Amino acid sequence: MASSSFQINGDRLNSTLQSTCTQWGALSTGTGMCRLTLTQEDKQVRDWLVTECKSLGCEVKVDQMGNIFAIRPGTAEDRSPIAMGSHLDTQPAGGRYDGILGVQAALEVLRTLRDNNVETYCPIALVDWTNEEGARFPGAMMASGVWSTKSSTSLDACWDVKDKEGIRMKDALDHIGYLGNTPCDYRANGFECHFELHIEQGPILEKERKSVGIVTSVQGMKWFAVRVNGVEGHSGTTLMPGRSDALVTSSRLITAVRDTALKTKLGVATVGMINSDTSSQATIPAGVNFIIDVRCSTDEMVDQLVIAMFKAFDDIVVEENNGTSYKIERSWGLPESEFHSHCIDAVRTSAVSQVGEEQIMQMKSRAGHDSAWTSRVCPTSMIFVPSKEGVSHNPNEYTSPEHCVLGAQILLGAVLIYDDKVKHGKH
Amino acid sequence: MASSSFQINGDRLNSTLQSTCTQWGALSTGTGMCRLTLTQEDKQVRDWLVTECKSLGCEVKVDQMGNIFAIRPGTAEDRSPIAMGSHLDTQPAGGRYDGILGVQAALEVLRTLRDNNVETYCPIALVDWTNEEGARFPGAMMASGVWSTKSSTSLDACWDVKDKEGIRMKDALDHIGYLGNTPCDYRANGFECHFELHIEQGPILEKERKSVGIVTSVQGMKWFAVRVNGVEGHSGTTLMPGRSDALVTSSRLITAVRDTALKTKLGVATVGMINSDTSSQATIPAGVNFIIDVRCSTDEMVDQLVIAMFKAFDDIVVEENNGTSYKIERSWGLPESEFHSHCIDAVRTSAVSQVGEEQIMQMKSRAGHDSAWTSRVCPTSMIFVPSKEGVSHNPNEYTSPEHCVLGAQILLGAVLIYDDKVKHGKH
Structure with missing residues (x-):
């Protein structure tokens, strides 16, 4: 099993997460963030992410909703990527972990694969989903919804959604240079599966003294x-x-x-x-x-x-x-979303190898996530790490550096376990 | 008695009122108005008013809160003006009569005095009070409150009040050219008395089938x-x-x-x-x-x-x-405001001469008015004319042209009656 072979660089993960937050979207006091989707702060962190991923040898695609796909090639010629997705946008007075941790952990996974010259079978993709929060343009998880084609709000309808200043979403995408040509449709740009590391945003893991949540569904x-x-x-x-x-x-x-x-x-x-x-x-x-x-x-x-x-x-x-x-x-x-047993099992195996059974619990997600949409069109599951006092959508949102590192390590393991199963024809 | 000698020009009053509303602050549909204080619309109607009053031979003063005083000289050398005041600003979705009628009627009185070459004993002043509505800068009847020196909010405090965009009132006054040098203080720039014609803004006159309210107090x-x-x-x-x-x-x-x-x-x-x-x-x-x-x-x-x-x-x-x-x-x-018997009597005499006792009723004002502040430092009273269905602070606010004319005629009469009393040493 490849999962325990490679160690992510925890210091690199945490320092990258903190420094990019400080640079792009930090509130003036404390650790709060205001990085509303498609603003200048969002553009700057996107530009930085694209540059980083390209430097790791990834091909970068941007779709019609501004979703960014950074794909590290695998050895298989006919396989879709194993995706690690989340979002870089925040609430108007949000924190540094909701969404951001998932994308930064995905980047750290890509860096670790590069550092160790790992050849995967499937391509491995980092995904930054546009407007997960719905805080600037009403409609949470908007762009993953379009990509899944299962949302009641179509691409054209989303493009027409306006922010409080009356700016159309399509114009905002164009303005920051992220109105891409790749179809925003899983049938043209799909995944083998989708994993998402996220903070719990609730108090349960902390109360139950667990380090990891294996997420089986979204309410x-x-x-x-x-x-x-x-x-x-x-x-x-x-x-x-x-x-x-x-x-x-x-x-x-x-x-x-x-x-x-x-x-x-x-x-x-x-x-x-x-x-x-x-x-x-x-x-x-x-x-x-x-x-x-x-x-x-x-x-x-x-x-x-x-x-x-x-x-x-x-x-x-x-x-x-x-x-x-x-x-x-x-x-x-x-609608409620059931995650896929193949992905749940990969996360569980990876988590157990890191912290053992007693640190793990199965749970439902009470918050919405892009994974709820991806789960409708490809195998999906999520990894939760604890939120201090359950606080989120708040500048006091906090997840310890140790839990961030643990989450990223489990994400890496789950990706490699899944890749191994695909390679050996088991999924 | 001079009150019945001169007839105001009703068509001129109504057409001036309507055309200036249409030009400066009309909402796109119906007869609604949005002429928030110290905006460009307010500046434009103020500029027009100043030009009109100067063309009638008035001296125009602007005080530190942007209050405009247009003074037509009298024959007495040591008398303060008999003032006719109200306001030209409106609510964000207001009508064409609240405040505006009082200023336009005062202008029509000045025009009528000029047309008839009337020589009054006291000077006669038109006053446009700034920010009566308190809709842009919170604090209704703000500038008359400062002028009276009886408000708990001082000149400096008012200057510092900010609108929703964070613009300070003093900067807004300066920006439209109405930060005047005249002290905003009745002791430096006072009146013999203050009359205000206003719409009732309530349903009572209409319900009681009366044409005129003699206002004795403000709640x-x-x-x-x-x-x-x-x-x-x-x-x-x-x-x-x-x-x-x-x-x-x-x-x-x-x-x-x-x-x-x-x-x-x-x-x-x-x-x-x-x-x-x-x-x-x-x-x-x-x-x-x-x-x-x-x-x-x-x-x-x-x-x-x-x-x-x-x-x-x-x-x-x-x-x-x-x-x-x-x-x-x-x-x-x-605080509650009791109006002065001298002014109440002048309004009553003037009103009776126009419509007789049965069309008149005494009443309290349920809305606040600049007259509530002036009443603290000089004799004051108000004339009410009916509001259709009692509606105000609403684009459907309406007072008939006939009632507008009647109000202006009674205002003219009250001013001349009061002037006559002063001239003869009775007030």
Whole structure:
């Protein structure tokens, strides 16, 4: 078994991760990051990544959604790459590990293969997926969704998505030089399989005192853009009983989102973004927009939670009886994803060889990942390493250097184990 | 009595009002207006106003807050002007009458005095007060408050207030050429008295089938900028029970603002503006900001409502018991204002001469006005004309041309009546 033969360079991994974060997207204080997709910070780290990968002998392709594929050749002539993917973009106030660790670990794997002159059977690819966060252009895991062809949002629809400044995604891709020619479609540019190292973004590994999570699935998710309509009015002259206040109704709906999730215990439901039509303190708002994020272990539970939530909404609107109303302006989602036993087994074997059974646990992912889309069209699984206090999407996000190194080492092992199976006709 | 001698030119008033709105600040559809204070639209209408007033023989002064004083001389050498003031700025989605009618009517009065070669005893002044709306730079009736020296917000503090783009008010004044040298202080630049024609912005005149409101007072108001703090987290991985969600707590507080006002029947309370720290749908917000606007007939009732509201807030925070907390970041206000019997009487006499007793009613103003500040340092009163369906701060705000003309005619009469009283030593 090749997995234990090669050691990644942990210091190189951690120092590269930290220095590239410091250079491109660091917030002014602490270790927080703001590297929104397709911004100048994202362009700079992409340019650096492309240069690094080329220097390692990789062929680099960019597809129509700006996904970067850096491919180190194998000896087989007719095999697709074994891919190691994640993302370099972050939330507006995110951390240095969510996504970034997965890409940096993939680079460290490529460096280790080069250092040791390893000849793999399959090509080995690093993938940087565009706009995983959906923080600048709404729609998380957007580009892997297009690539999988299984997302309800098509390439053209994604190109047309606008950021808050009204910039179209296609123009943003073009502007930073990452509107590539490679078709964004797994049928034209596919993988043997897809591995992703990621931080857990939750508290379970830490609480259970485990070092590694073998991820077997990703929970189902749905998002709903909600619009509440009322009637604008003067805050001083419009008497309380006659009001059709869109923000009061929205407030009750947002409370109901939380209450329904808490009561039904079906999953989690969150409102993060809210916008009132008015920027005046003296105006009863005519309208309010907000987005609901719903996630449960299964698609069925998502649907149950959503039905209960909208039932509560309808009851509130009837009870308010003040002319306010709500509508769902857009809904999109990510169905639950089961990972593939071949990939899960490769990760497990690699992990056991590093830390033994007692440091490992099987788990579901509660966050969405690009792997959820790749799992629909090629064997996929993920490796989780612990997040301090479960914190993520937050400048205090932290994973220890030791856990980063461990994750990368397990990733290398899983890739080589899988490659060996393919070479010997077992997968 | 001079009041009935001179007729204003109603067509001129209405066509000037409409054409200047169409040119400077009209929304793309309907009759809505967005003429935020100290923007290019505001500069253009100010420039036009200054030119018009100068062509009528007025001296024009601009003070340190950009207030414009256009003064037509009288025969008395030692008298301050009888002022007719209101404002040309609007809400972001406001109408063509709130404030604008008062300034345009004052201009029509000046034009009528010129057309008829009227020699008044006191000087007669048109005043355009800066930032009455507080929609761009938070703090309604800001510049009249500074001028009165009775506001808790000083000149320097107002100069430092920033808009959403971070532009300081002083820089915005300077940028459009309206950072004047005249002291913004009634002791250096005062009035004999102050009249203001304004739309009611409420439904009472229409409901009571009256044409004119004689305004005797303005209700008390307080504003509170509230900050709710929670803990940022990932919407998928943070379980419901452990959440410290600033938006859920804010939603409950905003609902409590409405519920407390409705239950206590003490007055009105509104939240129009709300901002979440995050622009990501996948993030539990760490913080939310909103502004509460409270208005009651008396200052005592304002205080009672505020106490009840914050008691409800405290109860909610205790009940949530999830680590979220709230604080009042800034509070400011406008105490209740009693208008002066001399001015009220002048308006009444003028109104009766136009429409008779049965078309008139005495009323309180539920909206704040610059007159609330001027009333603290000089005799003041207001004239209200009906608002269609009570709608204001809304593109559908409407007052009929006939009511605009009637208001201007009554304003002219009140000014001349007051002037006559001063001339004869009765005031």
